[in-house]
Amino acid sequence: MIVARKLTKQADDKFILRGIDLEINKGETVAILGPNGAGKSTLLKVLATLIKPTSGLVSIKGLEMKKSQHEIRKLLGYLPHSSFLYDHFTPLENLVFYGAAYGMDHIEEKAVSLISSVGLSFFLNEPVKNFSRGMVQRVAIARAIIHDPEVLLLDEPHTGLDQGAADTLNSVILTMKEKGTTTLMVTHDFKQAAEICERAVVIKNGKLIANFCLNGKDVNFLHSKYTELVEGGAS
Ligand SMILES: Nc1ncnc2c1ncn2[C@@H]1O[C@H](COP(=O)(O)OP(=O)(O)OP(=O)(O)O)[C@@H](O)[C@H]1O
Numbered sequence: 001m002i003v004a005r006k007l008t009k010q011a012d013d014k015f016i017l018r019g020i021d022l023e024i025n026k027g028e029t030v031a032i033l034g035p036n037g038a039g040k041s042t043l044l045k046v047l048a049t050l051i052k053p054t055s056g057l058v059s060i061k062g063l064e065m066k067k068s069q070h071e072i073r074k075l076l077g078y079l080p081h082s083s084f085l086y087d088h089f090t091p092l093e094n095l096v097f098y099g100a101a102y103g104m105d106h107i108e109e110k111a112v113s114l115i116s117s118v119g120l121s122f123f124l125n126e127p128v129k130n131f132s133r134g135m136v137q138r139v140a141i142a143r144a145i146i147h148d149p150e151v152l153l154l155d156e157p158h159t160g161l162d163q164g165a166a167d168t169l170n171s172v173i174l175t176m177k178e179k180g181t182t183t184l185m186v187t188h189d190f191k192q193a194a195e196i197c198e199r200a201v202v203i204k205n206g207k208l209i210a211n212f213c214l215n216g217k218d219v220n221f222l223h224s225k226y227t228e229l230v231e232g233g234a235s
């Protein structure tokens with residue numbers, strides 16, 4: 001579903017990504033782990049078509065990024081660090097705005113149902129600027145999935161969520177997985193990664209240093225594997 005080959009990204013004279021090869025199958029849920037500054041968010045931005053790689057190839061659902069950027073964008077739901085929301089808009093207005101941009105039908109109905117599924121029904125018509133960090137994150141999640149994307153690219157999606165909202169997010173991801181959605185999730189949260197991901201890749205200094213299965217593994221396995229890889233000097 002997602003293929004990256006020899007992907008590099010250079011900014012000024014700094015190599016941020018140094019030759020990433022990655023393959024994600026349809027319906028997989030994969031965690032991207034790695035220390036601060038490793039290049040995880042940069043990789044996600046390249047896959048989300050927001051920044052161009054310096055060299056290398058990306059294809060999503062058989063579409064090559066260089067040629068089919070617009071078609072690819074329609075397939076993607078991207079949740080960045082920043083919320084991508086309009087502050088003075090309400091959750092409903094934000095979702096309707098994004099749904100319209102994707103040319104969706106029955107947007108308002110879908111928006112109301114999604115806002116309710118992230119637990120914000122009471123705040124449907126309140127401007128987002130009055131919201132707490134966790135509430136903004138909940139709306140941002142609903143925004144990222146308003147158009148039923150086939151691929152979800154999530155950058156630290158659990159940040160700022162309380163336990164209830166984190167559980168809601170996980171069930172949203174798993175429900176979408178049942179429908180065939182492919183998810184790539186950057187995270188520092190090993191517990192969430194172990195709970196919902198079947199595979200993990202580790203990025204360090206712009207390189208992919210590990211790629212392993214998480215099926216049937218728990219958070220302790222992931223913790224010790226990560227420590228061994230990242231603090232054990234693999235590069
Ligand atoms: N536009 C840019 N110009 C120059 N350097 C950049 C640019 N974008 C990112 N970087 C640098 O690239 C490196 C990787 O950044 P990135 O945000 O991808 O890291 P990350 O793995 O997501 O880290 P974190 O876990 O802290 O979110 C950092 O050293 C950052 O300073």
Ligand SMILES: [Mg+2]
Pocket residue numbers: 040041042155
């Ligand atoms: Mg990041």
